[in-house]
Amino acid sequence: MTNDFPAGLALRSPRVDDHARVLAVLDQWWGGLGGETGSRERALLLPRLYFQHFTGTSRLAERPSGDLAAFLIGFFSQDQPEVAYIHFAGVDPALHGRGIATALYRRFFALARGEGRHRVLAITSPSNSASRAFHTRIGFTELPGAPEAPPSVQPDYDGPGLDRVVFSIDLPADG
Amino acid sequence: MTNDFPAGLALRSPRVDDHARVLAVLDQWWGGLGGETGSRERALLLPRLYFQHFTGTSRLAERPSGDLAAFLIGFFSQDQPEVAYIHFAGVDPALHGRGIATALYRRFFALARGEGRHRVLAITSPSNSASRAFHTRIGFTELPGAPEAPPSVQPDYDGPGLDRVVFSIDLPADG
Numbered sequence: 001m002t003n004d005f006p007a008g009l010a011l012r013s014p015r016v017d018d019h020a021r022v023l024a025v026l027d028q029w030w031g032g033l034g035g036e037t038g039s040r041e042r043a044l045l046l047p048r049l050y051f052q053h054f055t056g057t058s059r060l061a062e063r064p065s066g067d068l069a070a071f072l073i074g075f076f077s078q079d080q081p082e083v084a085y086i087h088f089a090g091v092d093p094a095l096h097g098r099g100i101a102t103a104l105y106r107r108f109f110a111l112a113r114g115e116g117r118h119r120v121l122a123i124t125s126p127s128n129s130a131s132r133a134f135h136t137r138i139g140f141t142e143l144p145g146a147p148e149a150p151p152s153v154q155p156d157y158d159g160p161g162l163d164r165v166v167f168s169i170d171l172p173a174d175g
Numbered sequence: 176m177t178n179d180f181p182a183g184l185a186l187r188s189p190r191v192d193d194h195a196r197v198l199a200v201l202d203q204w205w206g207g208l209g210g211e212t213g214s215r216e217r218a219l220l221l222p223r224l225y226f227q228h229f230t231g232t233s234r235l236a237e238r239p240s241g242d243l244a245a246f247l248i249g250f251f252s253q254d255q256p257e258v259a260y261i262h263f264a265g266v267d268p269a270l271h272g273r274g275i276a277t278a279l280y281r282r283f284f285a286l287a288r289g290e291g292r293h294r295v296l297a298i299t300s301p302s303n304s305a306s307r308a309f310h311t312r313i314g315f316t317e318l319p320g321a322p323e324a325p326p327s328v329q330p331d332y333d334g335p336g337l338d339r340v341v342f343s344i345d346l347p348a349d350g
Contacts, residue, residue, distance in 0.1 A: 023334050037212070043334030044219035053252040053260060075253055077228040085228060159198050159218030 006099045009061040009069050011107070018060060019051040025068050029090050046073065046088055057084070057111060059104060069095055072104040076117055084112035086122040102138055109171055118171045123164045126153045132165060140167035181274045184236040184244050186282070193235060194226040200243050204265050221248065221263055232259070232286060234279060244270055247279040251292055259287035261297040277313055284346055293346045298339045301328045307340060315342035 005011050014022070026042045034041065050058065054075040061070040070091040077083035086108060091100045112120055122140070124131040132142070132152075142152035143166040149155050157164035180186050189197070201217045209216065225233065229250040236245040245266040252258035261283060266275045287295060297315070299306040307317070307327075317327035318341040324330050332339035 020331070020334075040216070040334075040336075041219055043337060044216055045222070047220070047333045049260065049262070053250070053254050053258070056254050075228070078250055078253075079228050079231050083228070085224065087224070156195070158222045159195075160214075162218060 005061060006103050007069070007095055009063060009100065011059050011061050013055045014051050014058050014060050014071070014073075015055065016048065016051045019046075019048045021068055022046065022051075022060075022071055025092070026090065029093055031093075050075075050087065057108070059107060061100060061104065068092070070100045070104055072108055074108050076112070076115060082117060082119050084108070084115075084117040084120045086120060089122075101134060105138055109169075113171050113173075118173065120169050120171065122167045123157070124167070126150065126163050126165050135167040138169075140169045142166070143168055180236060181278050182244070182270055184238060184275065186234050186236050188230045189226050189233050189235050189246070189248075190230065191223065191226045194221075194223045196243055197221065197226075197235075197246055200267070201265065204268055206268075225250075225262065232283070234282060236275060236279065243267070245275045245279055247283055249283050251287070251290065257292060257294050259283070259290075259292040259295050261295060264297075276309060280313055284344075288346050288348075293348065295344050295346065297342045298332070299342070301325065301338050301340050310342040313344075315344045317341070318343055 023043050023046065026046070027039050030038070030042065032038070050073050054073065057075050058073045059071065060068060063069050070089075072086060072089040074084060074086045077085055086105070089101065089104060091104075109120060112118075120140075122135065124135070136142070143154075145151060145153040145165070146155055149163075152165045153163055154166060155163050157166070198218050198221065201221070202214050205213070205217065207213070225248050229248065232250050233248045234246065235243060238244050245264075247261060247264040249259060249261045252260055261280070264276060264279060266279075284295060287293075295315075297310065299310070301307075311317070318329075320326060320328040320340070321330055324338075327340045328338055329341060330338050332341070
């Protein structure tokens with residue numbers, strides 16, 4: 001298998017038995033943010049179904065040792081034939097700054113374009129400034145937020161107290 | 176529009192602005208189970224994305240007044256062309272016993288069969304005996320659980336402490 005992915009990582013689609021591994025690194029990579037409640041909330045955002053039904057549009061990046069280095073869980077909108085959606089992505093903090101997230105996103109963009117999807121959406125928490133900077137840097141726009149909220153913030157987007165910022169990028173047809 | 180749905184209810188696909196309404200009734204219908212934590216966990220199981228990208232395979236049932244009576248959020252597996260998945264369904268407890276959940280499921284089965292999907296999967300918490308009885312009654316089988324667990328229970332299925340029972344039904348080709 002050829003592999004031009006950064007940092008010597010190997011890329012593959014996840015399998016169902018990767019689910020527990022990904023949840024385990026979430027706690028490490030997010031630094032245990034929010035304690036047990038945070039851990040439970042991250043697990044609920046990433047139920048096993050993504051590792052059963054949306055693996056074709058998702059990717060794991062592994063070190064030569066097999067240890068997990070990064071992941072991207074995405075899907076193609078079932079209702080909107082032009083839209084692809086990145087649900088959850090993460091990179092081992094020890095590997096930040098090596099272009100891994102950018103490479104994962106660009107692979108997903110190429111996959112989406114290849115299937116006729118020319119818009120990619122993603123969301124994050126308003127306080128996640130690293131995620132907001134990353135998405136802006138690679139070309140996403142933050143959609144307008146509520147007038148009374150801080151810039152780009154959509155209050156209660158995912159439920160009471162679950163404010164979100166929504167990112168959108170239109171992919172060039174021949175990029 | 177003709178409507179042979181039980182209890183005089185009208186059926187339609189959800190829109191994105193139904194998301195907050197469904198989350199609001201979850202707390203009522205589940206009796207506030209688990210307090211604020213339970214409410215937050217239910218919200219995380221039903222993020223807005225289902226009301227943006229999987230509405231074509233989901234349905235709301237409303238009273239003539241417009242009040243929500245029941246819902247079913249489902250999707251077709253992106254990876255497994257024979258599989259459809261019911262992610263979350265609920266009926267107003269005031270309307271239990273009128274065949275509404277059965278009717279919602281049967282509509283979903285018909286939709287799935289019409290698109291060549293002949294297996295439907297769903298999950299529930301092991302302690303949700305009403306859900307387990309309902310799924311068994313309409314023809315689902317509980318998949319085998321872990322040998323050391325209570326019957327059909329798959330420990331940590333959706334993450335640490337998130338045990339689940341998995342239901343499967345094979346749809347007849349001409350049902």
